[in-house]
Each structure stands twice: as C-alpha cells, then as structure tokens.
Amino acid sequence: MIIQKTSSSRLESFDQENYSFGDHFIDHMIICEYDNGKWGEAKLMPYGPLSFSPANMTFNYGQACFEGMKAYKDKDGQVFLFRPRKNFERINKSAKRLAMPEVPEEVFMKGLKVLMDVDRAWIPYGEGRSLYIRPLIFATEEGLKARVAHKYMFAIVASPAKSYYTAPVSVKISDYYSRSASGGVGFAKAAGNYAAAFYPTQMAIEEGYDQIIWTDDATHEYFEESGTMNVFVRINDTIYTPPTSEKILDGITRDSFIQLAKHKGLDIRVEPVAVKTVLEAQKNGTLKEIWGVGTAVVTSVFKAFGYKDQRFELPVLADEDSYALTLKKALVDIQTNQAEDPFGWRELVERNILETV
Template identity: 80%
Template sequence: MIIQKSTNPRISNFDPENFSFGNMFIDHMIICEYENGKWGDVKLMPYGPLPFSPAMMGVNYGQACFEGMKAYKDKDGQVFIFRPEKNFARINKSANRLAMPEVTEEIFLGGLKALVDLDRDWIPYGEGNSLYIRPLIFATEEALKARIANKFMFAIVATPAKSYYSEPVAVKISDYYSRAANGGVGSAKAAGNYAASFYPTKLANEEGYEQIIWTDDSTHEYFEESGTMNVFVRINDTIYTPPTSEKILDGVTRDSFIQLAKRRGIDIQIEPISVKKVIEAHKNGTLKEVWGVGTAVVTTVFKAIGYQGERLDLPQLPLEESFALTLQKDLVDIQTNVAEDPFGWRVLVEKNILENA
C-alpha cells in the first residue's frame, strides 16, 4: 500500500454536533487502478478531486457500481465495521454483472480497514451516528466506444453520518414504474439503478409521498423494494419480506433483520408479497407495520401507503409493540457494541494498522 497522509487535515473543523450527511468527507480516500488486465497498488491518499475526461467510459456507458457500509464507535472509542465480508462479496457480484474486474480481498478489506483506522476521529460518538463508507468501482478509460472498458478504478470515500428518515414516511405503491426487470441488473448495486428511480420518485414527491414501493415489472401485483431499501410487511404477528432475485438486492441489513427476527422467535416468511394481500390486511385491521431497511437508514417505518389515488394510514406502534423498532434496536446495539454479538457480525478495526503492518 502506498500511503500519502494529508498535510492539511480538516478534522479540526469538524463539528460532530452540527453536520449534514453526504457532503462532508473525511481527510483520506482509497484509490486503486486497473490497467493491462490487473489491479495496481492500493493508494491511501488525501481526499480530493481526480483528473477525469468527459469521455470517460463510466460516465458514457454506465459501468459503475458501489457499496454502502458503516463504521461505528462505542463509548470506549473502539471502532467497528459491520459484516464487511458481505459487502466484499456483493461488490464483486455487481462488478461481474457489469463486466468489470473483481477486486481482491486484500484491496477491499485491507484498504477499508486502513482508511477507517487512519480517519477514526471522524466517526462521531452517539446513538445513530456513524461513518458512512462508499466503496465503488467505475470505468475510467477515455474512449467513446460502446464496449467493455479496459481501465477501471476502485475507490473508497467516507462521510460522517447521522440517522435520517428518523420520522415515519408516506410511500406510494407504484402501479406503472418498476425498479428492475427480469434479466436486468436489479440484484447489482449498479449506479444506473438509482438514476432511473429519481424521476418516478419525483412524481411521488409531488403527490405528497416521500418514497415509492416498487412492484414487479410484468404485473405490478407484488412488492419488490421500497425506494433504495428492502421492504418488510407485518400482518398480525408474522413478518413477510420478498425473496431476493435478479430484480431484488440482497441487502445486508435485510439479511440481518431476518436472522434477528428468527432469534427472537418471530414468525418471518420469505415469500412474494401481493399488493392485494396488503390492501386487504389494511381493510380488515391485520396490517400492523410496513417498513424499509438499508445501510444508511437502518429502518424507516411507513406511516401511510398510497395506492391508486387512496391514502391508507398505518398504525404507529411504540417500541415495545413494534417489530420494526425492536429489530432495529437489536441491530444497532450489536453494531455499536452495546450488546453481545452472537452472530460474529461486528469486526474490530485495530488501531495503528499501517504502523503495525
């Protein structure tokens, strides 16, 4: 690893009590370039802009994917990352689907831990606070040719994070737009998936909804995801969530919720969720909760669902009655070292990794 530490660190200007998510970046980043059929040296360097051409193939043809991860700091200042092996496997799954080179474990996990260790002071203390980490791979070859690129970059950047969507949100069930289609790239964290979602979400916003529940592209009769999250539905005391597929992302938070629910003895069914079933459950009073989960949000509880011009209000349950909030607390307590970790999900980031290497 080539290391170039910042000579002008900005950490002294960081106010952990007053910051916004996503537009303030830590002092360093990880860069690794792919050329001539192989990855080069991993570089840990000061965060900043890089020289790219508008003819870069990643911009023109969309070969780009990413991951979302978090690092947490406990009350004693220890730093942990959460299930990083899942993100490592998934970024390579995405890269493979987009005809990009996979990264090695040494590049991904080694670079990740070194970066988090060096900039650990950027991780704010406190409930709901974390460091959001964005590993990404994108094509950098300068060529206006619709083919697989020959040059790529792997990078990791990070930004301090607070919980957002902390208040319940209203969502609209889509009966026209879809997030993904059979044979497409829905199971990959392709950058283009998010760009395609912005316009339908804008339309939903104009109707008073914060997000969309995406439905299947062929019939629009089944839930798939919600916004950028996996979706869960509670009817009576059973939780339902759609199975992953080539259209539904295999979310790390989703999998964690499933395992935590099973550990609590909650009945959880991984099966298709029909719009009809949810609407009928609302009408007969058995629909207790609907929520989304993802790395950035952890959990977003829905207060209302819109469908074909009708707005269906949902119960807002207290923590002791809510499966969504109970499982969220279980997860966050493990992530932040407040509770025991029976699954081995929490990975300690040792201090002074670079000096001890």
Template identity: 75%
Template sequence: MIIQKSANPRISNFDLENFSFGNTFIDHMFICEYEDGKWGEPKIMPYGPIGFSPAMMGVNYGQACFEGMKAYKDENDDVFLFRPEKNFSRINKSTSRLAMPEIPKDIFMEGLKTLIDLDRDWIPKGEGMSLYIRPVIFATEEVLKARISNKYMFAIVATPAKSYYAEPVSVKISDHYSRAANGGVGFAKAAGNYAASFYPTKLANEEGFEQVIWTDDIAHEYFEESGTMNVFVRINDTIYTPKTSDKILDGVTRDSFIKLAEKRGIEVVIGDVRVKDVVEAFDNGTLKEVWGVGTAVVTSVFKSLGYQDRLLTLPVLSDEESFALSLKKDLTDIQTNKAEDPFGWRFKVERKILEKA
C-alpha cells in the first residue's frame, strides 16, 4: 500500500466544539482503482478533489454504492471499529447486484484500518461522538453507453460525527410513495435509492414531518423502512420489525438491536408489520414506541406518526422505560468500550502508523 501523508494536515484547526457532520473531512482518504479486470495498488493520500469527466459512467448510469460505519475512541484513546466484516460483506452484496467487481477483503480491511490509524486524532471523544466512515465504489469509465463499466474506483473517506436527531421526531407513514420494489435494489446501498427518497421526504417536510416511514409498493399496507433507517415498533412489551428482503436493507444496527433485545429477554418478532395493526395498537393504548435505527443516527425515537388525516402522538417514556433508549445505551456502551462485548463485535484498531513515524 502506498501511503502519501499530507504536507499540510488540518487536524490542528479542528474544533471539537464547532464542526459540522458531513462536510468536515479528515486529512486523508483511501483510493484503489479497478481496470483491465483487476484491482490496482491501494493508496492513502491527502483528502481532496479528484478530476472526473461528465461522461463518467457512474454519473450517467448509476453504478455506485456505499457503506456507512463508524470508529469510536474510548477514555484511554484506544480506537475501535464496530462489526466491520458485516460492512465488508454487505458492500459486496451491493456490488454484485449492480454488476460491479467484488472488493477483495484485504483491500477493504487493510485500507480501512490503515486510514483510521493514520487519522485517529480526528476521532472525537465523548458522549455521542464518533468518526463516520464512508466506503464507496463507483464506475469511472468515460463512455456514454448503457452497459457495465470496465473501470471503477473504491474510496474511503471519513467525517467526525456527533449525535443528531437527539430529540424525538415526527414521521409520516407513506400511503403513496415507496422506497423500493420487489426484484429491485432496496437491499443494496445503491446511491440511487437515496436520490429517489429525497422528493417524498421533501413533501413530508413541507407538512411538518422530519421523516417518512416507507411502506410496500403494492398496497402500502406494511412498514418497510423509515427514512434511511430500519424501523422498530413496540406493542406492549414485544418488539416488531420487518424481515429483510430484496426491498429492505440488512442493517448492522438493526441486527445488533435484535441481538441485544434478545439478550435482555425481550421478545422480538421479525415479520410483516401492518400499518393497520400499528394504528389499532395506538387506538387501544398498547402502542408504546416506534423508532428507527441506523449507523449515523444509532436511534431516532418517533414522537408522532402522521397517517392519512390523523396524527398519532406516542407516549413519552423515560430512558429506563424506553426499549429504544435502553438498547441504544447497550449498543453504544459496547461500541465505546464502556461495557463487555459478549458478541465479539468490537474491533480494536492497533497503533501501527504512529509507531513507524
């Protein structure tokens, strides 16, 4: 691997108390290009723009997908990743569906570990703090032909992150738009999935909702996801969540929540979640919580659900009463090395770059 360190690192100007998620980037990025049927030499280089043509196939035909993951720093300044092999496996499920080349494990894992080790000083420490990591692959061949590209770039960039959606939000249950369809690419983290969600979300925002609960494309009878998150519903003391399919992303946070709930002895039902059943549970007083989970947000608690001409205002629960918040704490305590990790999810990033410096 080629490592080209920045001659003008920006870490000294990073203000932990005043930064924006998503547009503050660490000093370096990882790049590896694919051409002539093989991957080239991986490279870590200073973060910055890369020149591309408007004829690049990823822009014109949408061969692009990504992952979302995080690095955490504990009180001793040790750095940890969370279940990185799940992200490696999933990005290759996405590349397969989009007819892109599989990313070799050594390129993914070594690039990830080396980049995070090199820029570990960018990882903020404290409650809700982390480094959000974006592995992304896209077609780079410059040709206007609707076919599979012959050239690709795999990159990893990262941005410091703090808690957001900290306050409960209002969401609209969609009865017209859908996120994905049977036989489509809903299970993949395809870039186009997110572009298609923006317009319905904009309409929901104009009605006073922060997000959308996506429903099935046939009759809008079943919950699927919420915004960019997997969705959970608590009726009495049972948790319900839609089963994964070719329409629903197999979320790492989703899977972790299910396992943590089962460890607590909470019943989790994985299957169809009918809109009708959720509304009926609200009407009879058994609907306790609805929330979304994902890497960036971890947990977003919903304070109300908009459905057709109704607004269903959910109960206000304490942190101890809330399954959503209790499970979030269980998860973040494992991620930040505040609790034992009985599942083997935490992955320590060893100090290697600094030792060689």
C-alpha cells in the first residue's frame, strides 16, 4: 500500500458538537485504480477532490455502486467495525450486477483498517455517534460510447456521524411508484437506485410525509422497503419483514435485527407483508409498530403512515415496550462494545497497522 499522509490535520478546526450527517470528511481516503484488466496498488492519501472529464462514463452511463458501514469507539478508545466482511461481499455483488470488476478482499479490508487506524481521532465517542464509512466503485474511463468501461476506481471516504433521525417519522405507502422491478438492480446498492427514488420521495414530502414505503412494481400490494431502509411491522407480538429478493436490498442491519430477535426469543417471521394486512391490523387495533432499519439510521420508528388519501397514527409506546427500540439498543450495545457479542459481529481495528503494511 502506498502511504501519503496529510501534512496538516483538519480535526482541530472541526466543531465536534455542531455538524450534520455526511457534511464533513476525515483527513484521509483510500484510492485504488483498475486498468488493463487488474487492480493497482491501494493508496492512502489526503482527502480531497479528484479530477474527471464530463465524458467520464459513470456520469453518462451510471456504472457506480457503494456501501454504507460504520466504525465505533468505546469508552477506552478502542475502535470497532461492524460486520465489515458483509459489506465487502455485498459491494462485489453490486459490482458484478453492474458489470464492474470486483474489488479484492485485501484491498477492501486492509484499506478500510488502515484508514480507520490513521484517522481514529476522527471517530466520535458517545451516544448515537459513529464514523460513517462509504466504500464505492465507479467507472473512470473517458468516453461516450454506451458500453462497459475499462477503467474504474475503488475509494473509501468517511464522515463523522450523529443520529440520522432524532424523532419518529411519518411515511407514505406508495401505490404507484416503485423502487425497483423484477430483473432489475434493486438488490444492488447502485447509485441510480437512489436517484430514481428522489422524485417520488419529494412528492411524499410535499404531502407532509418524511419518507415512502415502497411496494412491489407489479401490484403495489406488498411492502418492499421504506425509503433507503428495510422495513419491519409488528402486529400484536409478532414481527414481520419482507424476504429479500432481486428487488430488495439484503440489509446488514436487517439481518442483524432478525438474528437479535430470534436470540431474544421474539416471534419474527420473514414473509411477504401485504398492505391490506397492515390496514386491517390498523383498523382492529393489533398494529403496534412499523419501523425502518439501515446503517445510517440504525432504527427509524414511524409515528404515522399514509395510504391513498388517508393518514393513520401509530401507537406511542414506552421505550421498554417497543420491539424496535429494544432491538436497536441491543444492536448498538454490541456495536459500541457495551455488551457481549455472541454473534462475532464486532471486529477490532488494531493500532499502528501501518507498521505492518
């Protein structure tokens, strides 16, 4: 690995109490370029802009995917990653679907850990705080012919993070727009998936909602995801979440919630969630909770949902009565080294990794 450290850290000028999600970046980044059919040597370098032509094939044809993951710091200053190899596996699954080269495990994992070690001072400690990490792969070739690119870049950037949503949100169940379709790229973290979601989300915001619950493209009768999150529904004391498919992202937080629920002996079922089932449960009083989960937010509790021209308020539960918040606390306690990790999810970032690189 090539090491090029900054001569002056920006940390002293960073207001650690007054910042927004994704607006500030740590001192360094990881870059690795693909050309002539192979990946080159990874480089740690100062964070900053890169120069690309407007004819860059990513801008024109959308070959780009990314991951979202976090690093956490405990009270002793130790740094932990959460299930990072799942992110490695998923970014390559996305890359393959977009006809991009898969990044080698050594480049991904070594680059990730070197970056976390070098910039560990940027990782905040405290409730709801973490370092949000964004690995990404994108085409860098200059050209306007619609074909697979021959040049790519793998990069890792990171940003200090506080709680994404600080209060419950309201969501609109989509009865027209879909996030993805059969045979498409819904299971991949393709950049274009997010761009296509912005317009219908903006429409929902104009109606007074914060996000959308996406439904299937064929019938709009079944839940798929909510905004950029996987979705969970609690009816009586049973939790339901849709099974993953080629249209639904295999969320790492989602999988962690499922495993934690089983570990706690909760009744959780991975099966299709019908809109009509949720509406019936709302009507007869058995609908207790709906929530979304994802890396950035961890858990977003919903206070209300809309369907067509109706709005329905959800019960307000005490924290100890909420399955969503109970599972969130259990997950965060593992991530931040405040609880035992029976699953082996937490991965320590050793100090002074550069000495072995």
